[in-house]
Amino acid sequence: MVTVIIIINDFGEVIMIQRSTLLLFILFIASFGAYSAQIQAIELEHDNGTLVIAKTPSRIVVLAFSFVDALAIADVSPVGIADDGDINKLIPSVRSRIGTWHSVGSRYQPSLEAISSLKPDLIIADSGRHQSIYNDLMAIAPTLMFKSQGVTYRENLQIIQKIAKAINKVDLVKSRLEEHSQLMGRLKAKFKSNDTFQFAVISDKGMWVHSPHSYAGSVIAELGLNSPIDSKNKNAYISTGFEQFIKLNPDWLFVGKYTNRTVLDKWKESPLWKLLKINKSKQLISVPINEWSLASGVLSAEKIALEIESQIQP
Amino acid sequence: MTLSFLFPPKKLMSVFILITVLLMGFVCSLYGQSEFSLRVNDVWNLFVSYDKSNINQQIILSLRLPRSLTAAVIGFNLGIAGLLMQGLTRNPLASPTLFAISSGAACLTALNSLTVASIGGLSNEAVAFVGALTGGGLVFLLGGGLSSNQNALRLILAGIAINGLLTSLTRAVLIIADDMAYSLLHWLSGSLSGIDWSSWSQLWPLSLLGLFIATSTCRGLNLNALGEQTAASLGVNVTWLRIRICLAVLILTSISVTVAGPIAFVGLIAPHLARSWCGSNHFMLLPAAGLSGAALVCWADLVSRNIIPPAETPVGIITALIGTPFFIYLILKGKR
Numbered sequence: 001m002v003t004v005i006i007i008i009n010d011f012g013e014v015i016m017i018q019r020s021t022l023l024l025f026i027l028f029i030a031s032f033g034a035y036s037a038q039i040q041a042i043e044l045e046h047d048n049g050t051l052v053i054a055k056t057p058s059r060i061v062v063l064a065f066s067f068v069d070a071l072a073i074a075d076v077s078p079v080g081i082a083d084d085g086d087i088n089k090l091i092p093s094v095r096s097r098i099g100t101w102h103s104v105g106s107r108y109q110p111s112l113e114a115i116s117s118l119k120p121d122l123i124i125a126d127s128g129r130h131q132s133i134y135n136d137l138m139a140i141a142p143t144l145m146f147k148s149q150g151v152t153y154r155e156n157l158q159i160i161q162k163i164a165k166a167i168n169k170v171d172l173v174k175s176r177l178e179e180h181s182q183l184m185g186r187l188k189a190k191f192k193s194n195d196t197f198q199f200a201v202i203s204d205k206g207m208w209v210h211s212p213h214s215y216a217g218s219v220i221a222e223l224g225l226n227s228p229i230d231s232k233n234k235n236a237y238i239s240t241g242f243e244q245f246i247k248l249n250p251d252w253l254f255v256g257k258y259t260n261r262t263v264l265d266k267w268k269e270s271p272l273w274k275l276l277k278i279n280k281s282k283q284l285i286s287v288p289i290n291e292w293s294l295a296s297g298v299l300s301a302e303k304i305a306l307e308i309e310s311q312i313q314p
Numbered sequence: 315m316t317l318s319f320l321f322p323p324k325k326l327m328s329v330f331i332l333i334t335v336l337l338m339g340f341v342c343s344l345y346g347q348s349e350f351s352l353r354v355n356d357v358w359n360l361f362v363s364y365d366k367s368n369i370n371q372q373i374i375l376s377l378r379l380p381r382s383l384t385a386a387v388i389g390f391n392l393g394i395a396g397l398l399m400q401g402l403t404r405n406p407l408a409s410p411t412l413f414a415i416s417s418g419a420a421c422l423t424a425l426n427s428l429t430v431a432s433i434g435g436l437s438n439e440a441v442a443f444v445g446a447l448t449g450g451g452l453v454f455l456l457g458g459g460l461s462s463n464q465n466a467l468r469l470i471l472a473g474i475a476i477n478g479l480l481t482s483l484t485r486a487v488l489i490i491a492d493d494m495a496y497s498l499l500h501w502l503s504g505s506l507s508g509i510d511w512s513s514w515s516q517l518w519p520l521s522l523l524g525l526f527i528a529t530s531t532c533r534g535l536n537l538n539a540l541g542e543q544t545a546a547s548l549g550v551n552v553t554w555l556r557i558r559i560c561l562a563v564l565i566l567t568s569i570s571v572t573v574a575g576p577i578a579f580v581g582l583i584a585p586h587l588a589r590s591w592c593g594s595n596h597f598m599l600l601p602a603a604g605l606s607g608a609a610l611v612c613w614a615d616l617v618s619r620n621i622i623p624p625a626e627t628p629v630g631i632i633t634a635l636i637g638t639p640f641f642i643y644l645i646l647k648g649k650r
Contacts, residue, residue: 084490108489203427204438205501206508238625239500241507243377247349259427261438263508270510272376275369 047127057122064148069297195251203258256289339612393607396581416576417480418449446568504577504630524565579637
């Protein structure tokens with residue numbers, strides 16, 4: 001038996017439609033509505049202007065570690081990462097939140113062929129390192145350019161929110177950032193110290209202290225801890241000889257080592273080493289360089305903060 | 315009579331002026347641009363009334379003095395090595411860089427940092443020295459150093475080829491080890507910031523040996539300037555002279571690069587400065603080129619600390635900034 005539905009329109013005309021046809025029509029309209037919500041284009045400001053993202057990306061390639069962190073807190077796994085061919089460069093807390101990925105080469109010189117083969121629908125690149133290949137990347141997929149190398153904690157929070165918008169995870173990321181903010185606030189309230197705290201990377205070739213204009217330095221500053229570096233110095237990474245280090249004379253020194261034997265081993269043999277506060281207090285702490293220097297994300301900032309907490313109040 | 319011929323009073327005056335300039339640079343670098351407000355009095359007191367508890371004196375004694383001494387000796391070594399290279403090739407644009415010593419040291423150091431070519435637990439200094447000797451040795455052998463049929467052009471071509479190879483390898487390493495590149499680049503630019511007394515201990519014995527060998531080549535170089543055949547006809551064993559020159563260049567440059575990284579252009583500039591003051595007699599030129607190089611590096615080190623204090627700019631960048639226009643000047647002068 002065929003069911004007929006009678007509809008009278010605004011003009012008084014009578015329209016008779018079969019019920020199955022009407023159901024199909026309603027289904028069509030509903031699916032179109034859902035589709036139009038999906039393709040609602042997003043306009044995003046980034047370092048190279050404005051990028052229009054037509055639909056929520058599902059195959060994302062990232063060319064810097066800080067962006068992997070930004071995706072990890074949104075529970076999104078990138079399909080490709082410029083990981084320098086070494087998965088251990090991604091910190092464990094980030095690695096555990098994302099699925100498997102394909103390496104697209106080094107951050108310095110990612111392979112365009114490898115990126116292209118992954119058929120990405122979004123690329124997130126470092127505006128410092130990848131400016132020269134921006135047009136090539138754009139030819140592969142829409143590319144967002146943000147600062148990663150030399151980014152500060154506050155700058156990175158802004159970038160994370162933009163990435164969240166691009167991947168349609170604004171609410172999830174917002175709640176994760178609130179959780180993060182609470183942790184940082186709790187630790188800041190807990191750390192009431194007049195001591196000076198310094199992070200430096202060291203190798204056999206020298207020491208580079210990370211000022212409050214670097215990522216690790218700005219996390220330390222965010223926690224309300226003092227830096228021994230003159231506030232007039234706006235450089236993020238400062239090459240520091242022993243003489244300059246004696247002048248800095250921090251109460252706490254966190255070091256990330258690139259090599260087993262470092263300049264600190266030489267400096268320790270000098271009679272001037274005795275003048276340092278870290279010699280007296282033994283507040284010289286070796287920390288994972290990937291977490292403190294390479295990662296530059298929310299998860300690494302939490303690791304830095306918790307490491308400081310564990311050292312100050314063991 | 316002979317002495318006044320070899321060391322004319324006018325030329326001796328030039329050497330005296332050079333020593334004065336060097337001493338001024340040396341003393342200024344002992345107390346200049348410091349976070350500790352060091353003064354010239356601190357330098358004076360260090361030598362006349364040493365006080366162990368005085369921090370300024372300790373800084374000068376432990377950090378500044380070895381650094382300035384090292385700067386002076388490295389400049390001296392590179393100046394002499396440059397003179398020997400120019401004398402050997404009879405080419406005013408030759409410098410120790412030609413011997414691929416710097417690029418050899420840089421390449422092996424970079425490879426070692428990446429643990430690609432970890433050399434049996436050797437220290438970084440030892441690795442750099444092995445790299446320097448390897449680079450220099452390859453050029454020496456390929457350039458016909460041991461051949462009786464010598465050709466300066468062959469040596470230059472061998473230098474260009476080996477330099478190209480080693481530089482490419484170093485660049486590849488820097489790209490692969492991106493996160494370590496910053497620390498390597500600092501050293502590769504030539505830096506004196508990590509110098510201490512242990513660096514000085516490594517430097518001076520080999521420098522003395524190199525200087526001794528270099529001094530023995532003065533007469534031969536004077537005659538070689540007339541052409542190898544003329545020198546040979548005047549009794550110079552040209553092959554033996556060439557071996558001694560290459561050995562001296564190898565030792566003087568290798569140890570300098572090992573201690574401070576490749577400091578560019580000193581070996582090119584210093585011999586020309588010396589020649590303009592002291593003429594072409596290698597008995598005068600040798601100390602003059604050494605002193606010019608020493609003064610140049612001492613002053614360049616002082617300038618490098620003053621560019622963006624308290625951070626240090628690698629001294630090699632300063633010498634390159636001075637050297638590049640000087641190089642262009644030499645080319646233009648050659649054209650005229």
